[in-house]
Amino acid sequence: MATKVVMEALSPTMEEGRLVAWRKKEGDAVSAGDTLAEVETDKAVMELVARSDGVLRKQMLPEGATVPVGALVGVIGAAAEDISALVGGPSGGADVAAPGVGAGRTARTAPGASPEDRSSAAPTPVPIGETTPASATGRVFASPLARRMAAERSLDLRALAGSGPGGRIVRRDVEAAGAQAVALGAEAPERLLAATPGAVRAVRPAEPPGAATAAGAPGAIRAGAWTASPAGAPVPGAAITTGARAPQPALPASAQLAPPGGYRDVPLTQIRKTIAKRLGQSLGPIPHFYLTSEIEMERAAEMREQLKAHGEAYAVSFNDIVVKAVALALRQHPAVNAAFLDDRIRYFGDIHVGVAVAVEDGLITPVIRTADRKGLAEIAAESKALAAKARARRLTPEEYTGSTFSVSNLGMYDIDEFTAVINPPEAAILAVGRVTEKPAVVDGAVVPRRMMRVTLSCDHRVVDGATGAKFLQTLKLMLENPLAMLL
């Protein structure tokens, strides 16, 4: 009995996969469990295994093809079996029972007028039923039209309230959200141009003139605090903003982006698509604010050198020290070890720190689990191993999901400071700059000291200014006095 090989969801968020390489040829015998092909998911390169025994009769995709989860990839069957029925159509797609009988059907997909074109003459909508958005299960109910409109406008359905029955999000809800977004997002386009490409030294951000303020802009927060972002204005691809203030409103496409010198378009790889999507879902709906702290790293640096003197096994990086300190600080400030979940805040019992790793064309965040309970050496070893795996695209889903707090370090690229975008649904992320000698004032004299600037991005729905500030204070204390980490 011939069976279909389909593109499987090899990661929790995977929606499509790219077939990188076939490991079996047409005609090869296969057993259940054998690797048929390598597939690039949104996160890593995974193996697609056979689920039945037989012969790989047909490879339906060439190497390099990208298809959605569920699409037909191959057929396994007996050597001489007739597989024409399976090879016929795409799985879950065409309606099999509708061949074009002469007068049976005149169905054609005629392009209809876009729903956006029509002017609304509908009376004021009265919502029926509950108006709570996305249920406890996390499932969003929305009409097909509303889904499509939201996708077109880059709106996160999870952030919309539905006025239809059972909280269904319908057209008017998406239109209302869009209207709000337009009201808030009156950012001047020149902000985008303020970003100097390739800037190495990040500039201290200035107060945004005439910024629209959303609720809760805490005055106590130092310069750089930012509140509210225009909904529906994702920053594609950028996990990090260097200097210029995020977020910028999306530009109308082609007109602004076709300079006289020509251009080269590169299609998005899986990982770029994922970054774009995930962080577009972050910066848009999540009200970020930023807290910066300058930390004296003299003692930490000394400790590091002392450890190193004892051999490679004790070699730890500054980032490892930061991770450990972060984990311990989170113990003391559990309010920051949390996640926003639509109708509740989840405070995690364990502390799992995600460490951002740059890979060939993007980044990924492997997780150091229960980092507060691991020693520095263990953290160092693990983070080295995970980083290597990440670069080789061999991370498993268990290794890159489940973090409760993230750390991103651009110090090795000589960045002084930067602001990072929160990894949803986490409440915060720490952006770490380089350790560098700077003049400091000690007992009235100016002396050189090794300093490091960190910026904490917080989700204002979970963490208020004071909470974030206190956490940062503890972190600073630990990093400036590493022995405190023993307590």
Added chain:
Amino acid sequence: MPPSGTRTVSTPPTAPAVDPATLRRLLRDMLLLRRFEEKTGEAYALGKIGGFCHLYIGQEAVAVGAMAALRPDDTVMATYREHGQALARGMTARAVMAELFGKAAGCSGGKGGSMHLFDASLNFLGGHAIVGGHIPLATGAAFAIKYRGGDQVSLVFFGEAAVNNGAFHESLNMAAVWKLPCIYVCENNRYGMGTALERASALYDVVQRACSYDIPAEVVDGMDVLAVRDAVHRAALRGRERKTATLLEVRTYRFMGHSMSDPIHGHYRTRDEVEEQKTRDPIQAFAAKLRADGLLDDEAWQAMEAEVADEVADAYRFADETPDPDPSALTTDVYREI
């Protein structure tokens, strides 16, 4: 057999005498039907023919005799037990066998099967599987003949079980009221599938039904090819000249079961009965008659057998080798574009 009665209205003359060549032709045609049906049974058992298969063995004289009395421009309709009628009307053994095998070269493109053989060019209008359901159709063909003012006739074969059917009754009534040139040929082989006529009919003699419609009717010996030919000839004349319908009860017998799934004997008829009927084999009887009249010798008979055997073997081979319909044939001819 129980006594029969006839009711006729000034009987037209019998058919013109037949020359020896035509007589031998009649025998050969019956033999073709016999050998063809035997081959069909064999093919069915080998799985080359699927679905239902109803053999005409024993009834050859009816189809051959009837067709011999008709013109090419007359119309003919039959039931699902129609291989014999189709061949007798002029379809080639190849076209019929290919259709039984479901092939594209079959007379219905492989889409009709054993029960739906059609050849519009021979005015052989099917091949119908609802008992009695085609009797109104044939009556309609007779209506069209009268409508156009022609002198053709419409002839329809059906079994005796159909005469209890509403469609039979409604059709004969309208044929009588409207005076339509339709010949209703009831092949009374005494069993409607597994039910003997005595158990299903209040009146045993089918001809007696005719008085409900006040149309001429005759009982005919269905094992005698010339008797059948004569009776149909008479009925055709009535139809052509006086637009009168006729009911013919042709008494015959099928030597095989109702269909390939039906045993020859055991449930509803005894072996003795079947064997006794076989002594009245129409082909043997006619061959004997021709021998007695000096029109057939052993050599001629063997040549006939050989020729028919070749024709049937050729049809089988053809049907086996000719291709299936293309899958696109699934959706063709559901509608006719103008």
Added chain:
Amino acid sequence: MSLVTYRDALNQALREEMRRDPGVFLMGEEVGVYQGAYKVSRGLLEEFGPMRVVDTPITELGFAGIGVGAAMAGLRPVVEFMTWNFALLAIDQIVNSAAKMLYMSGGQLPIPIVFRGPGGAALQLGAQHSQCFDSYFANIPGLKVVAPATPADAKGLLKSAIRDANPVVFIEGEMLYNTKGEVPEGEHVVPIGVADVKREGTDVTLVAHSKMVGLALKAAEELAKDGVSAEVVDPRTIRPLDVATIAASVRKTNRCVVVEEGWPVAGIGAQVVDDIQREAFDWLDAPVLRVTGADVPMPYNKHLEKLAKPDVPKIVAAVNRVLYRA
């Protein structure tokens, strides 16, 4: 243009086609001497004679079969059923003979026949005289099914049906025969398989056929008073269904209510809904709702009968639901 009753429009169509093609003839109960049970065939016997306007005994199976047989022999019969309720007796001929003949014969025998008559309920005719049979016949490959709502459509579509080389089930309505409408002068032919937008609108699509078109138009007027702009799409042909026109309308309005006289289970509306959800899924802001006859045999009492049939309030209520209005 002239104002013509639905009945007279049919009469005109029959007369014109019988003059045009000598192979066309009419057959049925009371079509000749009685001038037609509903007077659709008034005057035809006088003009064309008894061979072409044939009174039959009460034998639906028989004369339907005779019609099919005549079509097999090359004529173009129009077989009238006094009402479609009686066609159940003839359904073997309509389905097993007419619909399947071309296919079974491998393309040799087309059946250019029209079966016509009034379908659906009138007033207090009781259970056996009030049924809708659209979906019975719409189910059958090989048949075409047409249900005109207006005199102009009735005339144009009957002419097309008679000229069609295939068996056409032509469903009229007792309650429609007296309705009047503009019918174009001269040769007026409406193609089979093409829907008609009877009223343009922007907020909701109402799909309705036969008697339900009038109801849908009334409902649209009611809705307009409330600021809702309803578009009424009349398929006119049930098989083959003009899905493209219906889907285009739903893409425009984003919501749809299908109105039909017949019973809900496996009714015509169920097919329309299936087509819409396949062709216009991403444009739907609400589920597609149906307003149908009640799922009961037709009662005699006039109040119960009203409850059993679709009406304007039921249509308006369904529209409000798809608009998410209280």
